[in-house]
Every structure is written in C-alpha cells, then in structure tokens.
Amino acid sequence: MEGMSCNNLWVSYGAFHALSDVSLSFRPGRITSIIGPNGAGKTTLVNALTGSVAPSRGDVKIGKRTVNRFGPAKRTKMGLGRSFQTINVFSEMSVRENLELAAQARAFRLQPFWRPAQGLRVLAELADKILEMVGLTAHADQTADALSHGDQRALELGLTLIGEPDIVLLDEPLAGVGHNGIDRMDALIRTVAEGRTVILVEHNMDVVMGLSDDIVVLAGGQVLATGTPDEIRANETVRAAYLGGE
Numbered sequence: 001m002e003g004m005s006c007n008n009l010w011v012s013y014g015a016f017h018a019l020s021d022v023s024l025s026f027r028p029g030r031i032t033s034i035i036g037p038n039g040a041g042k043t044t045l046v047n048a049l050t051g052s053v054a055p056s057r058g059d060v061k062i063g064k065r066t067v068n069r070f071g072p073a074k075r076t077k078m079g080l081g082r083s084f085q086t087i088n089v090f091s092e093m094s095v096r097e098n099l100e101l102a103a104q105a106r107a108f109r110l111q112p113f114w115r116p117a118q119g120l121r122v123l124a125e126l127a128d129k130i131l132e133m134v135g136l137t138a139h140a141d142q143t144a145d146a147l148s149h150g151d152q153r154a155l156e157l158g159l160t161l162i163g164e165p166d167i168v169l170l171d172e173p174l175a176g177v178g179h180n181g182i183d184r185m186d187a188l189i190r191t192v193a194e195g196r197t198v199i200l201v202e203h204n205m206d207v208v209m210g211l212s213d214d215i216v217v218l219a220g221g222q223v224l225a226t227g228t229p230d231e232i233r234a235n236e237t238v239r240a241a242y243l244g245g246e
C-alpha cells in the first residue's frame with residue numbers, strides 16, 4: 001500500500017502564495033483530513049496532489065516516486081483515485097451501466113488492446129463488487145438521476161473505487177448529503193479506508209473528528225498544525241484561529 005507526501009510545496013498565483021512551504025505525509029492505511037477556514041488552501045493542495053495544479057516549488061510524491069511532472073491521468077494510473085462530485089456520472093444511464101462504463105474505460109486505458117469480448121464478465125463482477133461495497137445493489141438498475149443525494153455520493157465513490165486505487169482523495173464527500181445520510185457516508189468512508197490511504201477534505205467537523213487518524217490544519221496557505229483529532233481539539237492555536245474555541 002502506498003502513501004503520499006509533499007515536501008516544501010509552494011503554489012503561487014503571481015505574487016500571491018496559495019500554499020507556502022507545505023510539507024506533509026499522508027501515511028498508508030490511515031485517514032488524513034485536511035481542514036481550515038475558507039481560502040486556507042485546501043482545494044489548492046488537493047489539486048497539487050492530483051496534478052491539476054503545478055507547484056511553483058517543492059515536490060509531490062506517491063510512495064517514493066516524485067510525480068511533479070506527471071499529470072492527473074498518470075497519477076491515476078499510479079493508484080491515486082479522486083472522487084469528483086457528479087461530473088463523472090452519466091445521469092440517464094443506470095447505476096450499473098455507469099460503473100461498467102468506468103471499468104471498461106479503465107481497462108482500455110491500462111491495456112489499449114483490451115477487447116470487450118475478453119473481459120465483460122470480469123468487468124461485470126467488478127461492478128457487482130463495488131455495488132455491494134457502496135450499498136447500491138438494490139439500485140443497480142435505476143438511472144443515476146433518480147438516486148437520492150446520498151446514493152449519488154455513494155455512486156461517485158463507487159466510480160472512484162473502480163480504478164482500484166491505493167490512495168483515495170475525497171473532496172467534500174458529504175456535500176449535499178442530508179442529516180440521515182451522514183452516518184451511512186461515515187461508514188462507507190471507513191470501509192473505503194480498509195487497506196487504502198485516504199485523504200479527506202470535509203467541512204463537517206463531527207465527521208472529521210470521528211473518522212480521522214490524522215488531521216492537517218491549513219490557514220493562509222500554511223500548515224498551522226498536524227496531529228490526531230484529540231491533539232487538534234486541544235491545540236490552542238487551532239482553537240483561536242479556526243475552531244473558534246468550540
């Protein structure tokens with residue numbers, strides 16, 4: 001299982017530094033959450049990890065390999081999966097078709113001479129496995145747009161897992177999920193985390209505190225603190241700057 005890290009990472013837009021000298025380690029088999037106030041640099045960090053944004057200075061590594069020069073597609077091949085909100089879902093296709101299409105696309109990317117006839121059964125089995133994992137077996141034949149918000153988030157997670165990533169980057173997986181869906185998503189993220197490295201950006205502090213092994217607090221593009229949930233809760237600087245003394 002791979003982890004991921006960044007070292008002395010800077011991302012600048014002109015004279016403005018969205019990230020300044022950020023060094024972090026996302027350890028294998030753990031859930032690490034990135035929190036911080038609006039504009040702290042969370043999205044910029046996620047984009048630098050996935051390769052959507054180029055660092056001005058510093059390194060990003062998957063395992064021991066420096067991946068600065070690799071774009072998102074290559075990083076995906078190296079085992080980094082990122083959940084995208086809705087944009088990867090074909091709303092008029094069924095849940096199963098969405099998963100099978102993603103599986104086919106991946107098989108073709110990995111093996112350009114792959115022929116559907118050789119492997120449709122394998123893809124269907126993979127889709128079944130993921131359907132069960134994300135709790136959508138009963139909804140397999142429903143079109144994606146007929147799903148509840150919570151089920152759509154589960155499908156997005158399923159689409160990320162189709163790539164069988166070692167490292168999963170979840171960007172606000174609870175966005176739009178109603179009160180009733182939160183426990184389910186929480187449980188789902190725990191399931192996803194088994195045997196994987198999870199990097200989570202999420203605003204729901206109860207969920208972050210309950211789920212995370214490690215927490216990174218960003219503020220003004222810098223690392224304000226890192227630690228376990230208990231350490232972060234007890235950190236005076238964090239309380240003053242962000243948690244508001246809750």
Ligand SMILES: Nc1ncnc2c1ncn2[C@@H]1O[C@H](COP(=O)(O)OP(=O)(O)OP(=O)(O)O)[C@@H](O)[C@H]1O
Nearest residue numbers: 013016017018036037038039040041042043044045
């Ligand atoms: N393309 C860009 N050009 C210039 N400034 C940018 C660009 N992208 C982000 N920024 C700035 O960088 C800073 C960090 O933004 P970022 O979106 O990473 O923060 P965030 O922590 O994800 O915030 P939020 O919680 O509001 O999503 C902000 O001040 C933002 O205005």
